[in-house]
Amino acid sequence: MQGMMMHRPLLISEILTYAAQAHPTGEIVSARTEGDIHRQTYPETAARVAQLAHGLGKLGIKIGDRIATMAWNTHRHFEIYYGVSGIGAITHTINPRLSPEQLIYIVNHAADTVLFLDTTFVPLLEAVRAHLPADMRYIIMTDRAHMPENTLDALCYEELLAGEDTHFEWPEFDENTAAALCYTSGTTGDPKGSLYSHRSTVLHALMVVLVQADVFSQGVKVLPVVPMFHVNAWGLPYIAPLTGMTMVMPGPALDGPSLFKLMDEEKVFSAWGVPTIWMGLLAEIDAQGRPPEGFGDIVVGGSAAPRVMIETLENMGVNVGHAWGMTEMSPIGTHGNMPPFVADLPFKDRIDIKSKQGRRVFGVDLKIVDEDGVRQPHDGKSIGEIYVRGNAIISGYYKNDAATKTAIDAEGWFGTGDIASIDEQGFLSIQDRSKDLVKSGGEWISSIDLENAAMSHGDIAMAAVIGIAHPKWDERPILVAVPAGDARPSLAEIHAHIAEHFAKWQMPDDVIWVDALPMTATGKVSKMNLRKQMADYVLPDLRT
Numbered sequence: 001m002q003g004m005m006m007h008r009p010l011l012i013s014e015i016l017t018y019a020a021q022a023h024p025t026g027e028i029v030s031a032r033t034e035g036d037i038h039r040q041t042y043p044e045t046a047a048r049v050a051q052l053a054h055g056l057g058k059l060g061i062k063i064g065d066r067i068a069t070m071a072w073n074t075h076r077h078f079e080i081y082y083g084v085s086g087i088g089a090i091t092h093t094i095n096p097r098l099s100p101e102q103l104i105y106i107v108n109h110a111a112d113t114v115l116f117l118d119t120t121f122v123p124l125l126e127a128v129r130a131h132l133p134a135d136m137r138y139i140i141m142t143d144r145a146h147m148p149e150n151t152l153d154a155l156c157y158e159e160l161l162a163g164e165d166t167h168f169e170w171p172e173f174d175e176n177t178a179a180a181l182c183y184t185s186g187t188t189g190d191p192k193g194s195l196y197s198h199r200s201t202v203l204h205a206l207m208v209v210l211v212q213a214d215v216f217s218q219g220v221k222v223l224p225v226v227p228m229f230h231v232n233a234w235g236l237p238y239i240a241p242l243t244g245m246t247m248v249m250p251g252p253a254l255d256g257p258s259l260f261k262l263m264d265e266e267k268v269f270s271a272w273g274v275p276t277i278w279m280g281l282l283a284e285i286d287a288q289g290r291p292p293e294g295f296g297d298i299v300v301g302g303s304a305a306p307r308v309m310i311e312t313l314e315n316m317g318v319n320v321g322h323a324w325g326m327t328e329m330s331p332i333g334t335h336g337n338m339p340p341f342v343a344d345l346p347f348k349d350r351i352d353i354k355s356k357q358g359r360r361v362f363g364v365d366l367k368i369v370d371e372d373g374v375r376q377p378h379d380g381k382s383i384g385e386i387y388v389r390g391n392a393i394i395s396g397y398y399k400n401d402a403a404t405k406t407a408i409d410a411e412g413w414f415g416t417g418d419i420a421s422i423d424e425q426g427f428l429s430i431q432d433r434s435k436d437l438v439k440s441g442g443e444w445i446s447s448i449d450l451e452n453a454a455m456s457h458g459d460i461a462m463a464a465v466i467g468i469a470h471p472k473w474d475e476r477p478i479l480v481a482v483p484a485g486d487a488r489p490s491l492a493e494i495h496a497h498i499a500e501h502f503a504k505w506q507m508p509d510d511v512i513w514v515d516a517l518p519m520t521a522t523g524k525v526s527k528m529n530l531r532k533q534m535a536d537y538v539l540p541d542l543r544t
């Protein structure tokens with residue numbers, strides 16, 4: 001027997017309509033690329049999103065079209081999230097930190113037809129334009145007065161909206177319709193696309209609201225430093241309007257002093273981002289001798305939050321939530337909200353628990369399996385790869401059957417490539433990564449791609465790349481190489497050799513020459529043993 005309830009599709013447009021009606025004083029505050037601070041309420045935002053939807057209609061955008069963005073966190077980027085998905089088109093957020101090669105690949109793979117960009121990225125796009133779809137239309141996210149000179153024949157964002165009707169009758173369609181696309185380089189090979197639906201996006205937002213209910217409410221100010229161009233700013237552009245929180249958008253200035261100033265002036269309560277960003281903020285807090293006014297809560301994820309960072313923040317009275325997730329999971333898998341007993345624990349024990357990666361959110365099932373695929377108990381000791389399934393987890397990669405086949409197991413779970421244990425209380429503890437990647441400043445570097453590029457140098461017989469812990473960047477890659485003959489090319493020569501394929505920040509910080517690399521029984525380089533061998537290694541910029 002079926003229940004007798006209305007079936008209403010879960011659509012993203014409903015979130016903003018709700019926010020405008022139920023939280024009319026909630027705001028989006030943006031540090032704009034123009035250099036000023038801009039404010040608009042949710043009703044004002046909804047009106048501009050309606051104008052954008054009309055403008056997109058005039059450009060001929062229709063359901064299913066892929067609309068790219070290369071933009072900072074600002075109110076305009078937020079408007080595009082809603083305007084594009086509201087009419088059934090798909091927001092494809094592009095990470096500007098990708099190498100030109102990866103960027104060209106994803107825009108062509110997604111077959112984007114329109115690309116919205118902040119003024120900052122004009123030179124970057126001009127440089128690759130010849131390799132992007134010839135009929136692509138570019139729209140620069142500013143007003144006429146600030147339009148930069150460009151060779152993109154670009155339209156002006158504010159002109160696209162100007163004069164349009166501030167009301168839009170949002171269409172109703174199947175909740176499984178695609179809404180957003182985000183490529184991750186968090187695996188080896190070409191970037192792979194996670195294609196989110198309206199349903200998964202709305203459910204993900206609700207799942208996170210649930211675990212943040214004690215922090216999030218109308219008027220509370222939240223700062224997403226985590227970018228809207230990667231992992232949907234952890235869902236905050238959907239979460240915040242549901243709760244009525246005011247979003248404080250940092251724009252392009254993400255250094256410690258800029259963040260401190262913005263947080264202090266706006267009295268931000270909760271700030272979300274990767275550990276690298278918080279290193280910068282903590283240095284500024286140290287310099288100022290005080291935290292920003294009103295700062296009381298932080299969500300750290302994307303890479304493991306260092307214990308000392310958690311201690312420092314908690315000592316300052318800032319509640320630390322350590323979360324884990326990934327692009328393929330929309331992205332939040334676990335959250336750092338604590339059960340009540342934790343508050344009564346001695347400081348050291350509290351930090352022990354907070355250093356773990358939290359507990360799963362509703363809608364994300366976790367299993368750990370050993371190398372033979374056998375499920376391991378959640379006893380805090382057994383370790384294995386984490387597999388996930390749930391309402392906001394990809395069922396496959398966009399137009400990539402080969403990658404889908406390796407990612408999804410026989411039971412239909414998605415393999416994360418993270419190695420972890422789960423304890424009896426449900427706390428996840430990430431131990432290592434089975435995927436061969438280095439994470440620097442919250443962004444991925446493929447060690448396999450670097451190794452292949454290095455080994456194409458005639459003087460290198462074998463090469464292995466490993467990540468070395470770095471206090472600012474979390475990890476930096478180094479190249480351990482076996483020479484082919486007598487020559488030992490310098491680091492600068494190796495950089496020059498591989499420069500075509502990698503962004504500057506993806507290049508190894510050092511090259512170490514060895515006679516042989518440690519091997520496993522199956523003839524692969526043993527990264528585990530190599531890491532052990534390099535345990536005392538110090539990166540060049542950290543040597544005293």
Ligand code: AMP
Nearest residue numbers: 186301302303304323324325326327430
């Ligand atoms: P991305 O898709 O770029 O967000 O990267 C997701 C990956 O980042 C995960 O699979 C982990 O390897 C890593 N990661 C995310 N959060 C954490 C965390 N709190 N601790 C350790 N690693 C993390």
